[in-house]
Amino acid sequence: MTAWTVFAKEWIDALRDRRTLAVVLLSSVLMGPLVLVALSSLLASFESRAERREVVLAGAESAPTLVNYIARQGFTVKPAPADYEAQLKRAELGDPVLVIPQDFEAALKSGDLPRLLLVSDSANKRAEAGAGRLQRLVAGFNRERATLALALRGVSVELLESARVDERDLASPQTRGTQITGMLPFFVLMAVLYGALNAALDSTAGERERGSLEPLLMNPAAPLAIVLGKWAAVTAVALLIALLSCFSFIPAQWLLRGDALAALFQFGVHEALWFLAVIAPFAAALAALLMAVAIRCRSVKEAQASTAVLGLGVSLLPLFGLLNPGAEERWHFWVPALAQNTLMTRVLKGEALGAEALGVSLLVCLLMTLAGIVFVARVLRRAAVR
Structure with missing residues (x-):
């Protein structure tokens, strides 16, 4: 009591x-x-950016072949601003920038390896999140070019693959x-x-x-x-x-x-x-x-x-x-x-x-x-x- x-x-x-x-x-x-x-607002902003499917290129006029490939993947190419490095540092620009050299097309035709520059800022989380997407696009462009080159020479692309990997996620929803x-x-x-x-x-x-x-x-x-x-x-x-x-x-x-x-x-x-x-x-x-x-x-x-x-x-x-x-x-x-x-x-x-x-x-x-x-x-x- x-x-x-x-x-x-x-x-x-x-x-x-x-x-x-x-x-x-x-x-x-x-x-x-x-x-x-x-x-959720942060993740929703990332989702909306992914849905816009936009990439920022500097020197896009020097790479019509690459721009064509990116467009065929459903992406829209935007020109980079002149001060893109400063905007990336200030987090005003939320997309990484792919810098294309002027001799890109000439290097492709001569069989050389053109060097692309991916500019981002690890402190800018929005731009950092899009860096992987740009890398995947460039990797896909490289695979397509290699496939076409081998096909012109009558070589099967499958000869370059020793094994294929299928993924299975064991985690439940x-x-x-x-x-x-x-x-x-x-x-x-x-x-x-x-x-x-x-x-x-x-x-x-x-x-x-x-x-x-x-x-x-x-x-x-x-x-x-x-x-x-x-x-x-x-x-x-x-x-x-x-x-x-x-x-x-x-x-x-x-x-x-x-x-x-x-x-x-x-x-x-x-x-x-x-x-x-x-x-x-x-x-x-x-x-x-x-x-x-x-x-x-x-x-x-x-x-x-x-x-x-x-x-x-x-x-x-x-x-x-x-x-x-x-x-x-x-x-x-x-x-x-x-x-x-x-x-x-x-x-x-x-x-x-x-x-x-x-x-x-x-x-x-x-x-x-x-x-x-x-x-x-x-x-x-x-x-x-x-």
């Missing part, structure tokens, strides 16, 4: 702090959808979609972190700073019951933020630009519910750990500095999978945050979570929760005795 009373009081206080709650909602719930919309949706677990983890952080600091260090912790301990209630009530309230706030974060990605799909991106982005109610099931034990453990760190601090500012290391770990551990994109290791599921990120990625891929992986991550979260609650209860018991 005491724990329930403390829970109700802390829950009402957390919801009453509307300014902090609004900041948390904006930063954790809306950040993921906003990033997705921004990413859901797995390919994780190239886009792979960032969602990270945003959910951050939402849980920031959702639990303010509530945990306010219910521990905030109580000390306001001087309301000592009167609370004077009540004839067991410190463990008080801790359980506070912990349940912090966990509930974290789960509320996680719930809103997970389901915010569903309407965010309506704002995605580009049919290809929308087809790859497959995230529905089923995935959102599995995300909540995976993240709920971690939210409980994180709430207990944040309270354990903050309970020894005398002010919220001091607690924020003390919990910075814990927040840094939660934000960096999921990035391990991005920096080391290899096969999953069994020890991943023993590492908090990394385990949840790996499991949520499995959900996005449509793979089975696995009883062992779920059990290990649940066990680790349970041990962390118990350790945090017991530690906070001991600290409060000592404070009550004093």
Whole structure:
């Protein structure tokens, strides 16, 4: 009964702090959808540029043969501006420039090898993305010229090919979609972190700073019951933020630009519910750990500095999978945050979570929760005795 009373009081206080709650909602719930919309706009711009099928040539008048080949591939040739190098550096020009020498046609007729120059800027991502397209066009032109030359001499082109390669992609559409949706677990983890952080600091260090912790301990209630009530309230706030974060990605799909991106982005109610099931034990453990760190601090500012290391770990551990994109290791599921990120990625891929992986991550979260609650209860018991 005491724990329930403390829970109700802390829950009402957390919801009453509307300014902090609004900041948390904006930063954790809306950040993921906003990033997705921004990413979709970037990819849509690349798609629209690819659909325009335009190439920029400098000295096109010197290579009518090459211009003819490019036109037959469905591309439109645009002349390069005089200051194309400066425009590429300033990112004003979004296409790489193929520079053609004046003696291009003469070199082709004499059997020499003309030298083309592909000018781009690696810092200009739009131009860099089109460099491969130009290289493929030149490679296709070379193959066509070689084929015609061999055909005139009665030589079969197949004699130049020792083997042919056919490709088969084993990845399912859901797995390919994780190239886009792979960032969602990270945003959910951050939402849980920031959702639990303010509530945990306010219910521990905030109580000390306001001087309301000592009167609370004077009540004839067991410190463990008080801790359980506070912990349940912090966990509930974290789960509320996680719930809103997970389901915010569903309407965010309506704002995605580009049919290809929308087809790859497959995230529905089923995935959102599995995300909540995976993240709920971690939210409980994180709430207990944040309270354990903050309970020894005398002010919220001091607690924020003390919990910075814990927040840094939660934000960096999921990035391990991005920096080391290899096969999953069994020890991943023993590492908090990394385990949840790996499991949520499995959900996005449509793979089975696995009883062992779920059990290990649940066990680790349970041990962390118990350790945090017991530690906070001991600290409060000592404070009550004093």
